[in-house]
Amino acid sequence: MKFSELKQAVRGSASSVVVPGSWGQGRAGFGGLAAALVYEAMRARVPAERPVRSLAITFVGPLTVDVPVSFEVEVLREGKAVSQVLGRAVQDGQVVTLVQGSFGGSRESVIDVPAEPAPQMRPAAECSELPYLKGVTPEFTQHLAMRWAVGGMPFSNVANRQMGGWVRFRTESEDRPVDEADLLALVDAWPPALLQFLSARAPGSSLTWTIEFVQPVPTVSTFDWCQYLADIDYARDGYGHVAAKLWSPSGELVAISRQTVTVFA
Template identity: 70%
Template sequence: MTFSSLLQAVRSNPANVVIPQVWGQGRASFGGLVAALVYETMKAQVIAGRPVRSLAVTFVGPAEPGVPISFEAEVLREGKAVSQVLGRAVQKGQVVTLIQGSFGASRDSVIGVDAEPAPQVTPAEDCQELPFIPQVTPEFTRFLAMRWAIGAMPFTGKPERQMGGWVQLRGEEQPQTITEAHLLALVDAWPPAVLPHLKMPAPGSTLTWTIEFVQPLKQLSSNDWYLYRAHIEYARDGYGHVAAALWTCSGELLAISRQTVTVFA
């Protein structure tokens, strides 16, 4: 199933969605996909004209591929401009992902501050792509193309603070209009930025994740490349704290991300 077909599945029947093994990430389903499915369920409960501003994601436990998941959403409060919504993914009676989201209409304001410019990097067509290798790279990477432009690849023993490059969806039957759900997958596709520090493979995953979206979202296509950059602010005792951002290929800011990651090495 493609990313878009899974989004359609949760819209049609959020109480019973099965994520196939091809979207796996070790013993879990790809976190960016699970977050996107929870978000779709939350968005359906929000008043029109209130785009998502921020999501605070906690991956409580692994969402197992091939096992039905129920996606639920609850509106906590609706103010004059902002809706606060709680979403969750439940599997085998246990919460596996929890998201608190803020959806807000635009307001007139005298404040206007432009985003800082995107980093200058090698064009996507000139960058090395992470290949999908069965039994080596995560299963879900067959659906997401990543081309390194910043820092080193995982497990190369290069202790740099920054990592990133270009990313896009692949495997879709036809070009898709990019939504916030797609941005969740594009940002979370990247491995923890601490993994290039290791000289040999070891497990790593996201524990908590906060992502903020620049609104209004521009008209974007899944055929386009998007630029991702992560910066390690601090790492010790098996945890890393990483700030990141995602831009269009023309340098327009789309999302600001912050993750606490775990690494078992």
């Protein structure tokens, strides 16, 4: 089942959605998909003229694949320009993903500070791609492709504070502009940057995630390679703090991300 089909299922009238095993990530479903589906339910409750500015995501528990998941949305406040919204993904009566979102319409301002340019990287065509290998790489990587330009791949014993390269959808057949739900998948496709320090496989996952979107979202196609770079700020005692950014193929800033990640090694 394609990413766009799962999004459409949440937008429809179905009371729940089943995330197929092809979107698995270890013992759970892919976190970027879980966040995106909650966001889709939230987006439906907010006026279209108020784009999402930021999301604060907590992965309360693993989303189980092949089991129905339902979505609950609560509009906490609607001001003159900003809506504050709370969304939950629920399985078997338990919250598995919690998302607090701020949606805000534009307003006139004398402040206009452009984003810094994207870093220089080798072109995607010259970079090594993480292949989908059943039983070896996470199942969701059959839907999302990553090509490394900075740092090492997971468990490569590379001590680098940065990790990044290029990312795009593999299985989306329609050439369409990406939206914020798509961006959630593209950003979270990348593994925790800490994993490149390890020489043997070990679990790692996001605990909390905050992401901010540049509005209006620069034009990016589902067929485009987007540029991603993560920086490790600090890591110790099984936790790491990582900041990242995503840029369009033309170097426009698209999203700003920060995650607290756990590593069991």
